[in-house]
Amino acid sequence: xxSTFHSWDPAGPQPTEFLDxxxxxxxxxxxxxxxxxxxxxxxxxxxxxxxxxxFPGAVVAxxxxxxxxxxxxxxxxxxxxxxxxxxxxxxxxxxxRGKKILLVDEITSSGETLRMGxxxxxxxxxxxxxxxxxxxxxxxxxxxxxxxxxxxxxIFPWDRKIFEGEDLVVNPRYDGVVEE
Numbered sequence: 798x799x800s801t802f803h804s805w806d807p808a809g810p811q812p813t814e815f816l817d818x819x820x821x822x823x824x825x826x827x828x829x830x831x832x833x834x835x836x837x838x839x840x841x842x843x844x845x846x847x848x849x850x851x852f853p854g855a856v857v858a859x860x861x862x863x864x865x866x867x868x869x870x871x872x873x874x875x876x877x878x879x880x881x882x883x884x885x886x887x888x889x890x891x892x893x894r895g896k897k898i899l900l901v902d903e904i905t906s907s908g909e910t911l912r913m914g915x916x917x918x919x920x921x922x923x924x925x926x927x928x929x930x931x932x933x934x935x936x937x938x939x940x941x942x943x944x945x946x947x948x949x950x951x952i953f954p955w956d957r958k959i960f961e962g963e964d965l966v967v968n969p970r971y972d973g974v975v976e977e
Contacts, residue, residue, distance in 0.1 A: 831860035854901035908938020
């Protein structure tokens with residue numbers, strides 16, 4: 798089920814919009830993204846930014862029948878946020894040299910993560926690099942290909958529920974927004 802919820806931000810008068818994404822809807826958005834890419838670009842391989850960019854990246858690679866690799870860029874280590882800015886934690890795949898690359902992430906706003914990924918891939922000497930995301934924010938960094946533009950807070954299906962101890966519970970970030 799995909800639902801849109803509105804929640805009031807206590808810091809201001811504007812409501813904050815949430816888009817609760819089902820696995821099925823996410824799959825459809827990934828297929829739409831792959832079709833947009835296929836109409837304008839024929840990459841040799843797809844690189845997804847780990848962690849969350851591997852979901853759309855793997856689907857897009859599968860639909861396009863291309864090899865898939867991951868590049869880790871994160872603010873976290875061991876599940877904990879340890880830095881204010883993302884950092885490249887693994888080098889771009891060696892297989893990027895001389896190839897046309899599609900770099901995929903789940904969402905972009907400032908573009909900081911995609912720019913870091915682009916720099917890492919360009920260090921490998923590809924022939925061409927283009928970017929794609931499932932979602933992008935209005936007015937932010939615009940990838941070459943995007944499935945949907947929105948300013949809503951996306952509740953991804955893999956992030957909706959998390960483990961607390963041995964229990965699978967609604968992610969505390971979405972308390973009062975999603976139902977159990």
